[in-house]
Structure formats: C-alpha cells, structure tokens
Amino acid sequence: MTGLRVSDFDFHLPEELIAQQPPVERGASRMLVLDRQRDDVPSTPHLEDKTFADLPDFLNSGDLLVLNDSRVIPARLFGRRATSRGKQDPTGLIEVLLTSPDAEGNWHSLVRPGKKVRVGDWMEFDTSTGQTVLWAEVVGHGEFGERTLRFSPVPDFFALLDAIGHMPLPPYIHRDDGAADRERYQTVYSAARGSVAAPTAGLHFTPAILEAITARGVEIAKVTLHVGLGTFAPLRVDNVADIQLHSERYTLSAATAETLNRARAEGRRIIAVGTTTVRTLEHCALQVGAAPLQPHSGETSIFISPGFDFRLVNALLTNFHLPQSSLLMLVSAFAGRERVLAAYAHAVEQKYQFFSYGDCMFIA
Secondary structure (H helix, E strand, C coil): CCCCEEHHHHCCCHHHHEEECCCCCCCCCHHHHCCCCHCCCCCCCCCCEEEEEHHHHHCCCCEEEECEEEECCCCEEEEEEECCCCCCCCCEEEEEEEEEEEECCCHHHHEEEEEHHHCCCCCECCCCCEEEEEEEEEEECCCCEEEEECCCCCCCHHHHHHHCCEECCCCCHHHCCCCHHHHHHHCCCCEEEEECCCCHHHHHHHHHHHHHHHHHHEEEEEECCCCCEEEEEEEECCCCHHHCCCEEEECHHHHHHHHHHHHCCCCCCCECCHHHHHHHHHHHHHHCCCCCCEEEEEECCCCCCCCCCCCCEEEEEECCCCCCCCCHHHHHHHHHHHHHHHHHHHHCCCCCCCCCCEEEECCC
C-alpha cells in the first residue's frame, strides 16, 4: 500500500488510559478479540470484550503458539561524566540507556543530556553507597543522543547491571521503577537476557494459563528477539515508505525451526505472541522463501506496514500500541488499518488500558 503517512495511524488516547502499573495479578488483564473472518465491513469489525484468562478458549488443538523468550536487562544507568577516568564532572547525573552490544563488545546507548557527553569522555557508575564499580569510555557518537560506550573489563558485567541498573520502563510510565518491576516487567518464560524493553504481549501469561493452553493440544515454541531501538525508537519521518528501523538481534533455534516447518507443512495455525515474534518469524520466512526454515542467529531491521505479505503468522496476540508507531503499523498490516483503528476506538470507549502494562488484543 503506497502513499500512507505516519499521521494515518493516529488516534485519540486519553492520558488516563495509559497504564502506569501492572495489574494486581499477572494474567488479570482484559482482552479485546478481533475476528477478521467474521466481518465484511472493516469500519465495523467483529469485536468481543473478554479477559486474558479466556485466551485458551480461542485456541485449537494443533495450533502453534510462538513466544519471544528474551529477558529484559536493568539497562538504565545513572552515572557521571569524567574528562578522564577518576576525574568526575560535578555538574550532575547523566542517564544512560544501554540499547544493544556490538560485535566488539561495546554498547550502543542513548545518553541524556547528550550534549554533555563527547567522544573521549569517560562515564563512571556508582553503587548506592558511592563506590565506583563501572567505567565506560565514549568511543562513538550518533544523532538523537546516541553514544557508543566501551566498558572497562569487570569479572561479571551483568551482575553489576543487576546491582546498580534500573529496569528500563518506557517514558510514558511516569514513575521510577520499583522492586516489583524486576519481576513484573519480565515474562514468566524469559530466559535469554538482552532486551531493553519487555516483549509486552507476553507479560500476561502465567504458568497456569500456559498449562491450560498446552492441555488443549496447543504446541508452544520459542524464538528470541532482543528488543532494542528497532521496536521503540520514535519515527522521525512523515511518509511510511521512508521508515527505516534499527537492527535487533534474534535467534531461531533448531527445535523451533523444525516445529515451524512441521506446522506450516501440516497447515496448522501459527499464532505469534507479540510484534517482536511476528518480526522474527516473518524476517526468517523472507530469508528462505518457500524453502524450509533453518536455525541461525542474526539481526533484523524488518519494517512491516500495510501491504506486507505475511508468510508464517496466522493469528496475533498483542498489546495496544502508541499512536503513529511502527508497531501500530505492523498490527494494521496484519488486520487492516481501518479495522484496527475501529478496534482501538472501541478500546478507548470501553476504557481498556494501553501500552506495556495495559490490556491486550487477540486477532484471529
């Protein structure tokens, strides 16, 4: 579909519908069901107001449910600029969001305020008692506050992140992260650490709901896509055709490749949990065409918008997304822009909660 503008994916969202906390109990979210097969007029889609606990009722024996098992790291750090190691600038804290490592082990990052941090500077990060435990040299400079940091070697980098880092809650959650976010901003099946934002459609699952799903004869497989700038960076162009996303790292295991190939050959429904899973599956499918999927790791910057030809995904569980975002465009590609915007208008009217800690939508 050509000629679309980013503004074509706008909608009115009252501030009070942006979830600031997770539900009191995991899995207690509401779920809007959109059945693409049961409406003839996209502007009046067939919608049902359900709860997430109802999800097993919409799954069939033989379905394949695909999850993203990436684990969020405490990627938000507060440090001080230093003109050389050990010589701190006393002017205040610098906020750093680690976004992804490169092949050399450096970290691409967003730094705020970026104007204070130049190539050649050092960043120093302290414990709550004031002990400096991490040092990083700024070795690269990009637009919009992007910096590349080279950390000095330490025995266990991720253990230090766990000790001094903060969970990277998105900016529309207007509070500091708390102790509960360490658990609630992770899926219960997270395993491979590396994301700087949660694959939020998976936050609703509990072990009991997963057991109920498998009891219905649904097969479960996992991919890994580490959420980075490609998922959440704001769009800075007007035309959809001009959008280019940052690359994100993914892995397709041998077991999952074999499971997907078997499901596709048998004509079974493949259900993606979250837009990150969709992007991983469809990127992998594009690489091989009609040939079988092969296990591998790589990077993807795939951007999915209306007109995209889906090769693997037949149904989608997803949260409600930001206006004018690439994620809303992906959902619109899957279900139709007019149909999705009508569903979002219904969600606003019915006071669903939006974004990371909000409610979800099942599109069949």
